[in-house]
Amino acid sequence: MKLSADLTAFAARLGHAFSRPELLVRALTHPSISSPSRPDNQRLEFLGDRVLGLVMAEALLQADTAATEGQLAPRFNALVRKEACAEIARAIDLGAALKLGRSEMLSGGRRKDAVLADAIEAVIAAVYLDAGFEAARFVVLRHWSTRLSGVDADARDAKTMLQEWAQARGQAPPTYVEILRAGPDHAPEFTIQAQLDSGEAAQAVAGSKRQAEQMAARALLQRLEADT
Structure with missing residues (x-):
């Protein structure tokens, strides 16, 4: 399977060359356009949420070896919450690559936090399934590094x-x-x-x-x- 021009451009922005391009296609397929022959990204989103969580938890532990669980928890939540994921997705223009049904497209789906956050988590899962945890960690840290360095400012409610x-x-x-x-x-x-x-x-x-x-x-x- 060969990626379309828009998905090839997105993969370049993401920073991962897919050996199994169909994983990226699925990660960017919203339920509004899915079919038996075109599965949506919900299962990948479930997995990607866990991969992202593990990468962030590990990175926080390494960044501050003296932090308590009570200090780490709000930092973790700030890094993985939907708003943060949606902002990362916008930074790499994920919305332009999304495959949406007509109704979702007309309602502004490419800009919705929930849609973008779910999709970026699905993309993380696609990288993980394509090339393993180290590849997924590389992609996550590449795009979350600025947030990691300033997480204390974002951690408070x-x-x-x-x-x-x-x-x-x-x-x-x-x-x-x-x-x-x-x-x-x-x-x-x-x-x-x-x-x-x-x-x-x-x-x-x-x-x-x-x-x-x-x-x-x-x-x-x-x-x-x-x-x-």
């Missing part, structure tokens, strides 16, 4: 940080307002606005309210830091 920011300035705790819910019941998208009583606000979109609240809080924190 964004909603907690925003609340502490407000309290330190004598403001009421931030509030979170659901602006919009879109998409089908099995794959909803929530638009949440984080806002302070002083008027500052920021919005985010995600597949769950909790995730959207965290993303909105982080976006508002970044805006506040930029303003100061």
